[in-house]
Amino acid sequence: MDIDLRKLRYFVAVAEELHFGRAAERLYITQPVLSRQIRALEQDLGTTLFARNRRSTELTPTGQVLLEEARPLLASATALTRRLTRAAHGxxxxxxxxxxxxxxxxxxxxxxxxxxxxxxxxxxxxxxxxxxxxxxxxxxxxxxxxxxxxxxxxxxxxxTEPRVAVVSTEHRLAGKTTIKVADLAGEPMLQHPDAVPEWRDLPGRLTGHPATPRPVFHSVEEKLEHVAACHGVIVLPLSVAAYYTRPDVTHVPVDDIPPxxxxxxxxxxxxxxxxxxxxxxxxxxxxxxxxxxxxx
Structure with missing residues (x-):
């Protein structure tokens, strides 16, 4: 059985949005067309990929497996197209x-x-x-x-290289010779928690801070602006902290996390x-x- 990559892309869009209307907008097609393509894919595979009702769209267990496998497959197809295009240019x-x-x-x-x-x-x-x-x-x-x-x-x-905590020069930890990762337990971390698993796994982290959605920043420069404004801290490799030198932030070694x-x-x-x-x-x-x- 051959899988239509276009249908697979449609499936991934719906699986990520869990909403046919938003997925259709993302794909620049109409919702009825998208629904027909998903039904056709389910028929091709002989299984149900989504559990739908008037209130929600959820992945079935089979759909969850397909989503996990579809992403690398589509990425490989995109990579092949890019390499062929480059090769065609000589x-x-x-x-x-x-x-x-x-x-x-x-x-x-x-x-x-x-x-x-x-x-x-x-x-x-x-x-x-x-x-x-x-x-x-x-x-x-x-x-x-x-x-x-x-x-x-x-x-x-x-x-490997050491990691340091980057804080505002007005921060309570600024000027310390070294700190422990536990010293950051009550601090908002302005980066993805998986980037600092030692902080992510601290018991009682963010104690005393209201639960608010984690802001999403797409560059070191953006994060440093918020660090300087005392909105939180970040943990960076030493070379990155040293490269982005600015007068309103400083970095402190964290002596109990691996490099x-x-x-x-x-x-x-x-x-x-x-x-x-x-x-x-x-x-x-x-x-x-x-x-x-x-x-x-």
Missing amino acids: APAFTIAFMPGTTVTAAVRALTARHPGLTVNLMRTTWDDQTDVLHDGRADAGLVRMPVEQRGLRLVPLY NQVCLAWSRTRRSPLVQEFADIAADHFTTGPRAPHPV
Whole structure:
């Protein structure tokens, strides 16, 4: 049985919105057309994907499984299309993604020295999209900051660095030599909790603060503006905190959390020798002492 990728995209939109009207708007089609496509997909698969009534739309257990499997499948299809488009233009190109505070210059120079005709593009990523660009083909490889969802990826550990708490210069913790992560228990964290699992798992975190929706910021610069305004704190790798120096914020070492791990990552679907070659170059450049383990 062949699965229609267009129907699969329609399914993912409905599964993420859990509302046929909003999904139809997102897809720029009418709701009746979307409903017909979903019914057709259910007929193709011989199963029900959504439990619907007048008040709600919910995924069935089968629908939940399909959603989990559909996202990487669609990302792989998008990545293939991007690679074919680049190949059709003739000139070889290789795109490397990197997170704030990481530097790929020396590794890129080593790669281009081996391949003088190769065009290397660089792409800055964020916590929100550092793995998305690998799955959907926008980047061939990327320096990522752990933790990330490792499914569908190959990872080569490169190096670690300390993490620090970034606070306003007016904050009670400013000027401390070191702090404990428990000192941040009552502080609003202006980043995704999964980025700081040590804080996320603290008992009684945010005690004394009203329950409010976590704001969503898409750059370090945005987060620092709110830190400076005493709206909360963030935890960053030391190199990132040092790079974004400004007079109204400061950083304090947190001595009881592990360092941040930086890895080179790429999609498991990529079989290009160039990707593996760059992985070897990056491992040689970034690691000291025993070589980092090969892909995990």
